[in-house]
């Protein structure tokens with residue numbers, strides 16, 4: 288138990304691990320933690336080393352930069368290359384490689400790409416630069432989507448005509464259904480994302496428990512939170528139950544945030560389908576701006592640019608195929624472990640990522656790389 | 665972006681109380697509290713909130729705020745979180 292000393296309450300950690308050990312007696316389970324924050328925590332604290340090896344963690348598709356397909360990254364960056372355009376993006380997005388480099392590399396070559404921490408920052412850039420078109424590269428699950436929605440409403444209030452959003456917001460339930468529908472993947476239960484549930488409410492996972500008979504435990508991010516969530520999950524599994532339990536009730540309510548839900552419904556509508564890296568197209572898994580907000584929609588304002596770009600891309604594909612393909616999708620689905628990718632730690636490293644899972648600290652490959660040297664295996 | 669940062673509401677910067685000045689680990693930044701307008705969730709001065717990308721997403725207790733700060737520190741995300749907090753409202 289290498290890390291036990293640095294936990295807040297080592298004794299409680301030990302007894303919880305003991306409880307998990309007895310619940311696992313003679314059994315084996317595969318548990319998916321959907322959220323990248325949990326992935327990070329599990330690796331940081333070496334939880335896999337503390338627990339019986341018959342309890343397998345599958346690191347799920349809950350890291351927004353990891354699941355965005357490269358074509359989408361390219362499209363966002365294509366917008367930055369337009370005359371008079373300023374592209375604003377979150378820090379994690381800056382390092383994700385597109386086919387012709389990352390935002391950071393394109394910025395170094397002279398494009399006006401700026402890192403922001405909030406969509407409100409992007410809005411401010413638009414206010415301060417009336418002669419430029421500012422495009423905000425929006426990513427994230429329901430955690431960040433309300434922020435984007437409110438920012439669009441604010442742009443409308445201000446009557447801005449030089450601000451658009453390239454919307455890549457995704458929703459958390461459809462990919463969970465997608466991994467459950469995949470016959471190659473056997474998942475017994477979920478550690479449910481915590482902070483996304485402050486928006487959609489713990490009740491949102493009810494349909495997973497009901498339709499797939501899989502338990503979901505909404506969990507906090509501390510090691511003890513995750514271990515206690517595992518106890519709840521294993522008890523359900525051993526009893527043949529499938530319910531939603533909320534281990535993180537101190538922060539996550541059962542019901543959705545009413546204001547956020549209203550704002551989301553007002554500004555966004557579901558896309559018929561959206562492409563996920565590694566998971567392919569998933570029906571109704573992402574949103575776009577409603578038609579009444581089309582003047583703030585980068586995909587409308589730059590429709591021609593994007594259409595031409597897609598044609599060029601397709602031609603390129605036909606002529607010489609695309610660059611080296613990466614097996615990130617298999618890692619995302621839990622079919623292989625990060626270090627089973629031939630590129631892991633060699634061509635693909637945090638300082639020069641080839642795949643998106645190596646970019647963010649919430650990506651499984653980056654987490655594995657950063658903490659593997661501390662591990663006992 | 666996915667891990668929330670706790671902050672304490674110090675004052676409101678507009679009449680509609682949609683934007684607030686928050687103390688985020690000693691950094692004073694403007695945040696939106698628009699999402700907590702819902703019934704019963706009205707934010708008051710002195711309240712602790714969890715912040716994502718410049719927007720308060722939920723009210724929490726002071727104890728929860730301290731715990732969350734500890735988690736960020738343990739995950740090695742405290743510096744990034746402080747940077748993020750400093751970044752709100754800048755361009």
Ligand code: SF4
Pocket residue numbers: 613614615616618625628629630631632635641642643644645652
């Ligand atoms: S090591 Fe790199 S290329 Fe391989 S799966 Fe991970 S992110 Fe993708």
